[in-house]
Amino acid sequence: MLSLLAEHRFISALRTNFYTRSVPGSNIFVTYPAIYPQQVDLTQSSLISNETCRCDHTSDCVYPAGIYNQSQAIIPNQVFSLDAPPLFMIPGFQIGCVPQNALFQSTLECFYNQSCLDIVISLTGALRTVSTLHFSNSSSRFSPTTTVAVLFDNLMIESWDNTTDFATYFQICAPKTCSYSYVQRFFLIYVITIIASVFSGIRVALYTVSPFSQQIIVRNPNLDEFEHLYDMNLSTLSCPCHNSLIPRSKFISIEVKLHPFCSSSFIRDDRWFQYWTMTFLNGSIDPNPPFYWTDFRKNGLKFFNYVKILCDFVNITLSDIMNSYQEEYFFSSQPITQLEFDGITHDWKYLVEAQVEYNEKR
Template sequence: MKETSTCDQSNKYKRIYYRLININLFDENEELSFEEQLRATKIFFSLLIISLSIVIIFTSYSVRTNTVIIQSPKQNSFEKLSTQYPTTLSCPCTQSSIRYDQFLSFDTIYHPICTSQFVNQTFISSLIEYNMSNYYPLDYRIMAASHFQIIALLCKTVKQMVSDALEEFTTKYIITNKALFNDIFNVQIEALIEQLKATTMANIKHINDFLWFNIFQNRIVSGLRTNYYIDTVPGSAVSIFLMSGYTNENKTCTCTLSDNCVHQAGIYNLTGRVGLQIPLLFGSLANDAPLLLTIPGIMVGCLPYNSILASKLECFYNQSCIDQIQIFMKGFSLVKPLSSSHFEKNTTVNDLFHQLFIESWNPMINFTGYFHICSPNSCTYSYNRRFNLFYIIVTIISLFGGLKTILYFSTPVLVIFIRRIQNCKNVQNTNDEHSTMNQTNERNQNFKQWFSFHISKIYQKYLTLNMFPLLSDIMDGIYSTHIFILSLIIGVLVLVFYSSLTVYIRINSVYQPSMNEYEQLYKQYSSTLTCPCTRLSVSYSSIIYMKPYYHQVCSSDFVKDDKWLLYSLGIDGFINSRDFRIRTSTTFSMLQKLCILSMEAVTNELAVFNSLQFVNRQVLPKTTFDIQTSQLIQQFQKQ
């Protein structure tokens, strides 16, 4: 029983195989013999399978650029897409200009000295004593009140400047036609914040330098009698205008010639000034006055302003140091030690001032707020993909009908052509005795006859071809066939014409291109070329170099210490006070200071400028790069 079932199944397979190999699609073609009809059928199926296989392979490995549009994207979707498709994602903003204060705020924390009791007016007033200028010039009690007044003023000035700078900064607008990615948004805003910091610090330094320049060059006399004082000769009506001097590192400097005469502050057991018996250079003698207490870090000098800038606040972090000062200055009982700071305790007040007394700017960047205001209506991104099953199926369906029709008509012609070639070979074998010339003429004549004959046969076949034999009327079938073939030809022509006009997007990648390669690509594909940078930002110093040239007077002998400025030292002091030779030292010294001040200002501004970051995600074209850098240079020159 089992053997019978196996035999039936084998016969079944044989019958199926026999039917397959004997399929005849051209049984109505009278020009072909039965064997040729079977051969044409096999050729038809072979060519159809090969053609479809080529189409499948081509469509599977061809790169298709798919474009996707997302309506009303959420922030999470946007950030996810920005990491997946950074080069093609585009999300136009509904609001292109956004104020900084809508996504950026600051919570600035200042040095503890600016919020301590040391800058309280009650404490400062408690340090003021009647006739305190009579103390020994190195005694801290002379300048203590002025020091803390200046610190309070500096803190107030800095806070106001920072507040004004932040207000001006946050009322500006960021212009973005498309939503910025989170990473480049943060880098760009952080670069702007660093620029704000650097600009504000540079401005405060300019103000400080200019203020001190005016104080020193105009010879402002301190009411504390620390830089100049008037003394009288006992028993006479003569008064003498005297200048003070201080020793620093075994060198003596006078307040007239130097703007930085400072000395270690202390508490001295000496009050009152006794005419000309007081040394002109205070501190030049070790036994001028008994030293009761040395105050660490605190300096005194010609003026409270330059001496407090040179001072350090380390003593005021220490309760024991404050207690020692309190013994001689009762007002220090009102203060407590400074709280901890990220600045070192031995940082000078000048350095704190240049850092704006700021412990931390604490910028709070809110990308969510930015994206909410940008509020893109849609996002578009594209990506390349191979082996798109839907595309393969659609392509096969669209091409199958045309391939089948073309092969159906061309296969019989191919079989007849093969038969004709075989006949020609047979004729050639039987006529070998003929001359070569006769063979060539006969071959050409036979080919012309064969070509004319088959053209006529194809035309006759077209006139009588009926692809719809199921219709009851034969003429209806013939007419329908003509309409089908004409429609097929028109469709193919339309498809060819459409394909020739259709623009296909093709993305090519060039890895690590050189400068020449980039320029060549930009000339050819300027509108579509994108080259993502490996770094989002570079410092200005990497792309811009500026070297200032100053007026020649600033490099001349007129402002050199060993040249023209020495000329007035040998002038007789009893010549007329209006004589130009008396004023040369002061005049050209001031010119020297102006040159130095200008050079320092430009040098500091250049340092700030060079440290700023040029932020861009893509390589800029040379023309755009030149325009932007020129604008940066012009903006720098106008500052």
């Protein structure tokens, strides 16, 4: 998308990359590129550096987003400049040639800081319906200064929690019998004594298969008995599952935790969006709010909408993949061991993650 914008020189609706001016007395319009300072030092008296970045050369030009007390018109071929100090420079936020590109280079750090958020609210008049995001190393793998590009690359996913239940799997498998045979090398009374000590002699049958072979059958084995039989390394052990097709949803669940911004009021509360869409209580809309072209009050809606779109996309994608995954069946003719079960469910988790990433890149 960004390469298409650069190649075909699409004009942003916010006029952040190109803008047009009519030639007086004619029907001719001339297109001019936006020009940004290459570097800005807000600690100095001058906000403008000598280096510039032109949007007709690259779409990567960015400038710190702020709230300005001015609404001067754009002057063709002039570097973006301020005729008055900004009311507030919003930490971490960028504006630039293409809103999406500037968004990728921005961070969410202001939304973790109550003082910063209070200033934004006081200068914008946005309703106080939002609260700051909370951060701790134990609850998030992303810091407040993580760029939105990194969050997007990770699909806003904080963690994958894989919950499995081997006991439930075995209970549904429900083998009615476990049997094995062996060549008789001991006195019969000794064999019976050993079997009785393991299985209490209640549900065990002893059959003579041949003059030199014996078959042991354990009826309705529980999980402990099955694991004991498996640990005996019996090559002839057979425990057919009574239910060989088992829904995955019965014994495994995968819960995905997204970045808290995806569920925050910043993109979920219509009252917060009311300000950024310039929609007023009487239902009227101001299509051309009197803000400077780089003012965050004019660019903020694009920022919140882009993040909301991504969060919604991830939620829908995850929901579709998880529903499909949960509806599938696991075929198990014989019960598997705890170790095999853990390995299989671990692989399933990574297959789901890979499918989510693949869908995002299509």
